[in-house]
Every structure is written in structure tokens, then in C-alpha cells.
Amino acid sequence: MSFSLIQKYNVPGPRYTSYPTVPYWDETTFSVEIWKETLIKSFNESNAAEGISLYIHLPFCESLCTFCGCHKRITKRHEVEHPYIDAVLKEWAMYCELLPQKPIIKEIHLGGGTPTFFSVDNLERLINGILSKAEKAKVYEFSFEGHPNNTTRLHLQKLYDLGFRRVSFGVQDYSEKVQTAIHRIQPFYNVAKVTFWAREIGYTSVSHDLIFGLPFQTLDNVIDTIEKTKSLGPDRLAFYSYAHVPWIKGNGQRGFKDEDVPKDDEKRKLYEVGKKLLASKGYHEIGMDHFALADDRMYVAFKEGKLHRNFMGYTASKTQLMIGLGVSSISDSWYAFAQNEKELEAYYARLAQNELPVFRGHRLNEEDLIIRKHILNLMCQFDTSWQNDALYFEGLPEVLVQLHEMEKDGLLVISQNKVTVTEKGKPFVRNICMAFDLRLKRKTPETQLFSMTV
The missing domain is CATH 1.10.10.920 (Arc Repressor Mutant, subunit A)
Incomplete structure (x- = not known):
């Protein structure tokens, strides 16, 4: 290039x-009442035809990864799980009271944070609580993000039993120097273990997330990471550009110096070489930053012109209405966007007042x-x-x-x-x-x- x-x-x-984009939302023409109106309009147009999607944000992590731009709360106190699940289920119940009929769920995605921070019992309580007020579409896709270091076989088995068939594991890079810089130490063995478990249990789509442009990352690191990734054979993968935005993320991205981050032609070479290597391994480019094997649903959707993109990224399961549950989640009725409170305490406070915890949005x-x-x-x-x-x-x-x-x-x-x-x-x-x-x-x-x- x-x-x-x-x-x-x-x-x-x-x-x-x-x-x-979020910085250009016009909040002067938005209100929670407007959000509710567009929510019901979209639901009436789409629920029977295609169902709805749910994004559930599970914000807790035991340690901070310095490349991450997600809304998270760092803690090792697992007693935070139970009240958070209660809050999400209350929020869902409030939405179900608004909707004119029982929702049909086509897609659920658990994101974070670290969804596998939560115990198997609490995840089961969450999903059963969601499904108790809804029906599953005839063809549905449930997926979650798993941390290779704390995803247990029990996590994978229980979520599979609840209907999950797709899992995504954050890999980033296998270089110890890079992992140390981004505070994400996870050996190849851990990734291989959870990938093989998922295959044995019966997951039909396993995804790995890789990042190029990380601090101290070299071309040899990218090549080594992709070779190791191919040996595990994920069905799809993301190959993201590292977003170095320390002015937004604060101290989390100041564990290394700006000059430690590859830039311009050096960074682009990491992508170009990585992209060619992925193609040689049988991965097809899809949209921006995504790759999949020929038999993966996402590639099929891309070839058929059915690929969709929303706040969860690319998806093969398009729905007009997506409801975001949990702190900081963003909902999309197609006609409007609505974001929940970004601070956990404010999210809890709004729900305690029996209010939807929406704090800003935009009507298109x-x-x-x-x-x-x-x-x-x-x-x-x-x-x-x-x-x-x-x-x-x-x-x-x-x-x-x-x-x-x-x-x-x-x-x-x-x-x-x-x-x-x-x-x-x-x-x-x-x-x-x-x-x-x-x-x-x-x-x-x-x-x-x-x-x-x-």
C-alpha cells in the first residue's frame, strides 16, 4: 500500500x-418518551417478522486490560454479581411491560467487561429470567464473549445447554512482551483449551479477536499469532486496529509510551501482511476488520447481501430492533438510539426509581x-x-x-x-x-x- x-x-x-455517531447525537430533540414511542413503533413493525435482538452488558473484570475501550468496573468482589443480575432482569421486565405483546428473541449477545466473570449459576439465572418473558425465534443465535483465563468448561456447557452456539475469545496477541504491555497475560495453552472445549461441547462457531498496532508489536508477532490462531481453526475472527485514544481512556492506556505504539506505514504493514496470511489460511475478508471461513454463517450472510452492523459489530442475524440491557448499553429502534447510564451507581438509582435507565439518545x-x-x-x-x-x-x-x-x-x-x-x-x-x-x-x-x- x-x-x-x-x-x-x-x-x-x-x-x-x-x-x-454518538458524539453527534442531538440530545435536544430526544427524550425517554420519544425513545419509548420509537421502540413500540419498531417492535410492531418487526417482532412478528424477524424478532428482536438483546445486547446484555456485563461490566465486571478482575483486572484492567490497557488496550480496552469498553465500559467496565474492575473488581475481584464477586458478590457484585447477584445485585447486577437483579437489576438487568428488572430493566428487562420494564421493557416487557412497555411492549404490546410477548417479544420473540432472535439474538442474544453477552458482552462486557467479562461475561465469564459471572458464575455459571448467575448466568443461568440471567438467561432463564430473560427467556421467561419471551419466546425464542425459530432460528436464533445466542453468543457470548469469553475470557480464555477464566472461562471454565462448566461455563461453556451451561451456556450451550441454554441455547448458546457461538463464543468469541479475546486473544489480541501471543507475544509475552505485548501481553505485558497491555496487561493481558494469557498463554496459548489457555486459548487452545477453551477452544477445544467449545468444539467438544458442540459450539458451531468459535471466534478469536486479534489486534494489530499494539505497543511493542512487531511483524513477527503478528505472523506468529496468526499461525497459532490457524492451528486452532476458529470459524471466524476479528483483526482489529488498536485504537490508541488515551485522551478518552485515561490512565488505562498510559502504561506505555506513545512511541511504543506502531504508527502509519509500520502499523499498516502489520495489517497487510496479516490479511494476506489469513487469506492463505482460507479466511475471507468480510466488511471491515472481520474474516471467516467459507462455511461460517457470517461469510454466507456477506455473500447473500444480508450482513448487518450495529453496536455489537457485524452480525448475520439482522433485526430492526435491538434492546441494550445493563449499564452503558445502547439500544437501537432504527428510528432512535438510547444509551443507558454509564456509571453503575446511576444505573442502579434510576432502576430503583422504576425508571428506564436511559440518560441520552438521538432521534434520527x-x-x-x-x-x-x-x-x-x-x-x-x-x-x-x-x-x-x-x-x-x-x-x-x-x-x-x-x-x-x-x-x-x-x-x-x-x-x-x-x-x-x-x-x-x-x-x-x-x-x-x-x-x-x-x-x-x-x-x-x-x-x-x-x-x-x-
Whole structure:
């Protein structure tokens, strides 16, 4: 990849798990009552046809990983589990009271934090409590994030018995020096053990999360990590760019110096070599940062044009309505976003007052809804079209001007009412989406809000 292109396009930019992105939410036109209205509207449109998704945030971790940008609470006190499960189940009960009929659940994802921080009994109580007020869709997908160091065979077996068939393990990198820098010490043996357990129990999709651009990470480290990963044969994997944003994450990312983090062409080489190596191992690129074997559901969804992206990342199980439960979770009714209180004490306090713990959100206007579709198309399928008049918007000519510059650089092709991202342009898909991001253009941030795109 040309270093000049990296210099030109390596700018701060969103990862587009939503549009508008969170810093550009208009809270002046949002209220909890508006959220409830859009929730019910979306539920009535979609529940019977496709069901709903649930994201459940389980925030506790026993130690801090310094690469992590998630909302978490560091503690070794496991007595925090029981009251937290009680709170999440109360929040779910409040949502079920709002909904006009019993929800049909198509997808549940347990994220964190560290979901496997919780005991098997508490996880069982959580899932049974959720399902007691809902029906499962005929085709459903339950998944969770497991920490290789504390996921037990009992965790895997119990969640399998509850309907979970997909598990994702955070690997990051196998280098001891890198693991020490990011405070995530986990030997290859631990990852291999939980991966083999999952296979033996019957999980149909095992995923590993890898990160490039970590402090002290070298090309040899990336190659070694991918070789070890292939030996375990995960069905899919994420190969993320490390987001170095210490101004947001505070001391958690100050355990190493800025100069210890690979940058620009050095960092991009880690990705390019890693991507080629993954392809040689049979992994197909999907959207941004994701790869899967040919028989994995995510790759099938990508090939069939059914891949979806939301606050949980990429998913093969699209639903119009996603309800986020737990501290800091974000819900999406398609017409509005709503985020829960980010501090645990505030989350508990709102529920104690019998209030939904939503503290901010955004109601999408007509322009937002159109642009959201274009950005989803680009992120999920690497192309988008305004052949249908419903996808034309007033600011499109302005967008095309910026896209023409990218077309000259070989990043995309503009044809009759369509934009297609080229192979050369795939690493710059965030930049291409930024051309459509009218809210970002209209109000350039005064401080750096996002990680670098390359």
C-alpha cells in the first residue's frame, strides 16, 4: 500500500457502528418518551417478522486490560454479581411491560467487561429470567464473549445447554512482551483449551479477536499469532486496529509510551501482511476488520447481501430492533438510539426509581435514515446505490465531489448512481463513509474524538 495514501487518509474517524455517531447525537430533540414511542413503533413493525435482538452488558473484570475501550468496573468482589443480575432482569421486565405483546428473541449477545466473570449459576439465572418473558425465534443465535483465563468448561456447557452456539475469545496477541504491555497475560495453552472445549461441547462457531498496532508489536508477532490462531481453526475472527485514544481512556492506556505504539506505514504493514496470511489460511475478508471461513454463517450472510452492523459489530442475524440491557448499553429502534447510564451507581438509582435507565439518545431525522443506509451498505457490502429515489438526499452532490478525489486514488469506482469500493480501497472504508457523514462535515470536532482510520 502506498505510504502517500496512508499519509493522506490516516485521519481521526468513526468506526460507524451507528449513524449518526454518538458524539453527534442531538440530545435536544430526544427524550425517554420519544425513545419509548420509537421502540413500540419498531417492535410492531418487526417482532412478528424477524424478532428482536438483546445486547446484555456485563461490566465486571478482575483486572484492567490497557488496550480496552469498553465500559467496565474492575473488581475481584464477586458478590457484585447477584445485585447486577437483579437489576438487568428488572430493566428487562420494564421493557416487557412497555411492549404490546410477548417479544420473540432472535439474538442474544453477552458482552462486557467479562461475561465469564459471572458464575455459571448467575448466568443461568440471567438467561432463564430473560427467556421467561419471551419466546425464542425459530432460528436464533445466542453468543457470548469469553475470557480464555477464566472461562471454565462448566461455563461453556451451561451456556450451550441454554441455547448458546457461538463464543468469541479475546486473544489480541501471543507475544509475552505485548501481553505485558497491555496487561493481558494469557498463554496459548489457555486459548487452545477453551477452544477445544467449545468444539467438544458442540459450539458451531468459535471466534478469536486479534489486534494489530499494539505497543511493542512487531511483524513477527503478528505472523506468529496468526499461525497459532490457524492451528486452532476458529470459524471466524476479528483483526482489529488498536485504537490508541488515551485522551478518552485515561490512565488505562498510559502504561506505555506513545512511541511504543506502531504508527502509519509500520502499523499498516502489520495489517497487510496479516490479511494476506489469513487469506492463505482460507479466511475471507468480510466488511471491515472481520474474516471467516467459507462455511461460517457470517461469510454466507456477506455473500447473500444480508450482513448487518450495529453496536455489537457485524452480525448475520439482522433485526430492526435491538434492546441494550445493563449499564452503558445502547439500544437501537432504527428510528432512535438510547444509551443507558454509564456509571453503575446511576444505573442502579434510576432502576430503583422504576425508571428506564436511559440518560441520552438521538432521534434520527429523514436525512439521518437515508445516510445510515448508505453507510451500512458500504460497511457491510463495500458498495451503495441511490438508484432508488428513496436513497437520494440533498447533500449527495457534495458527497460525490469528495468521492471523486478518492476515485482518482483508486479507492472506489463511481458508476451510474452507485459507488463500489475497490480492493485497494477496503482498508479506507471508514474514510469513504466519512464522505457521507454530513453531521461530521457540518461540525468539525474541536478536539480529537475518534481513533485514526489507518
